[in-house]
Amino acid sequence: MRTQVAIIGAGPAGLLLGRLLEQHGIETVILEQRSGEYVLGRIRAGVLEDLSRRVLNEAGVGARMEAEGLVHDGVELAFDGARQRFSFHDLVGREVMVYGQTEVTRDLMAARAASGAPTIYEAENVALHDFDAARPRVTWRKDGVTRELVCDFIAGCDGFHGASRRAVPEAALTQFERVYPFGWLGVLVDQPPVSPELIYASHPRGFALCSMRSAMRSRYYLQVSTEADIGEWTDDRFWDELRRRIPAEAAGHLRTGPSIEKSIAPLRSFVAEPLRFGRLFLAGDAAHIVPPTGAKGLNLAVSDVTYLSQALAQYYGERSMAGIDGYSARALRRIWRAERFSWWMTTLLHQFPDRSPFERRLQLAEFDHLCDSRAAAQAMCDSYTGSPL
Numbered sequence: 001m002r003t004q005v006a007i008i009g010a011g012p013a014g015l016l017l018g019r020l021l022e023q024h025g026i027e028t029v030i031l032e033q034r035s036g037e038y039v040l041g042r043i044r045a046g047v048l049e050d051l052s053r054r055v056l057n058e059a060g061v062g063a064r065m066e067a068e069g070l071v072h073d074g075v076e077l078a079f080d081g082a083r084q085r086f087s088f089h090d091l092v093g094r095e096v097m098v099y100g101q102t103e104v105t106r107d108l109m110a111a112r113a114a115s116g117a118p119t120i121y122e123a124e125n126v127a128l129h130d131f132d133a134a135r136p137r138v139t140w141r142k143d144g145v146t147r148e149l150v151c152d153f154i155a156g157c158d159g160f161h162g163a164s165r166r167a168v169p170e171a172a173l174t175q176f177e178r179v180y181p182f183g184w185l186g187v188l189v190d191q192p193p194v195s196p197e198l199i200y201a202s203h204p205r206g207f208a209l210c211s212m213r214s215a216m217r218s219r220y221y222l223q224v225s226t227e228a229d230i231g232e233w234t235d236d237r238f239w240d241e242l243r244r245r246i247p248a249e250a251a252g253h254l255r256t257g258p259s260i261e262k263s264i265a266p267l268r269s270f271v272a273e274p275l276r277f278g279r280l281f282l283a284g285d286a287a288h289i290v291p292p293t294g295a296k297g298l299n300l301a302v303s304d305v306t307y308l309s310q311a312l313a314q315y316y317g318e319r320s321m322a323g324i325d326g327y328s329a330r331a332l333r334r335i336w337r338a339e340r341f342s343w344w345m346t347t348l349l350h351q352f353p354d355r356s357p358f359e360r361r362l363q364l365a366e367f368d369h370l371c372d373s374r375a376a377a378q379a380m381c382d383s384y385t386g387s388p389l
Ligand code: RFL
Pocket: 008, 009, 010, 011, 012, 013, 014, 031, 032, 033, 034, 039, 043, 044, 045, 046, 047, 048, 101, 123, 126, 157, 158, 159, 160, 161, 162, 163, 164, 184, 186, 265, 283, 284, 285, 286, 292, 294, 295, 296, 297, 298, 299, 300, 301
């Protein structure tokens, strides 16, 4: 089998890259280790920056997002019950789109199926070869048979635990990492959201987030210890704890019900540099992880593959290596800005087990500054809504 670009991973990064390359007439094959249903069963991101929305629309996969997504003009922060709304329109003239990653993925899968471009699901033992030479290859096993794909380039879009980054010799890679001493316990419930906008709540018992997927489906998160056992978090315990951490008036409106999904995600900041090794590129979570507090992970996947598709289009259209040579530095600039913001939001809002009362006072002072200073609020909203490409 032969293609121009082999894409490893059918998450949002891989599927969107396939779509953007298709628009430039570039052939791709996507190899995914799981089934399509499994990929759609993962509940993850909910917030899209303006830029991600624009890219999805230009890729021709934005119709359902525009019809069903919720446009948000602001966000709330709450500290020990004190609540402050920040208006994106007023502060930075932008907005965000609340539309689940599951739906983005579903829309991208439907577009790929309609185009007839191949995606090979349940590909086992995916292995990358010869990406430092002119003819890279990818091998995998399916139905007990080993198969091979010869290509011009490989795009590693296979997430944090994927094979692509691991295929790079250790000496060629610099990795930066911070692991936070807590995780997020998330619950999805078919009930109207507690509030029309997201509430990020900092509380002495720990952080909580009220988010949503639609007018009838809500998503809530609680900061929990890294040792937390999900079996010990019954729905009742979750709702009781959430009520304690969010502002009292919001808690009074909370509509609860049986959880339809419940999972714990560890919080981590991670960057691998560079993002290109010969004819292999890394994009999305394969290259970097941000803690979810800043809502940046999916948005970075979108910006990475936008840059990468432009670089590859330039190569195939003009035989120019300029975009390919510049991909890593261009993407890393945006990645590090998102890393900084996600680290800052995480530090501002969570309880750290080893922190002193002094540091709690600093968090409160930072919140006070955000409420009081238009410049500080603008800086936060500028990063939250995402700068243009
Ligand atoms: P994905 O989505 O992990 O997809 C990678 C795909 O590669 C496949 N794969 C392999 N395929 C072949 N061979 C192998 N060896 C393979 N290994 C893995 C996997 O099965 C998978 O299908 O990475 P991608 O495409 O880079 O997308 C990144 C996003 O998923 C991620 O950054 C976001 O979900 C992060 N995130 C959020 N981002 C936002 O922008 N806004 C948010 O509000 C937001 N909230 C979140 C989040 C992530 C969370 N969790 C669970 C980590 C909330 C949570 C709780």
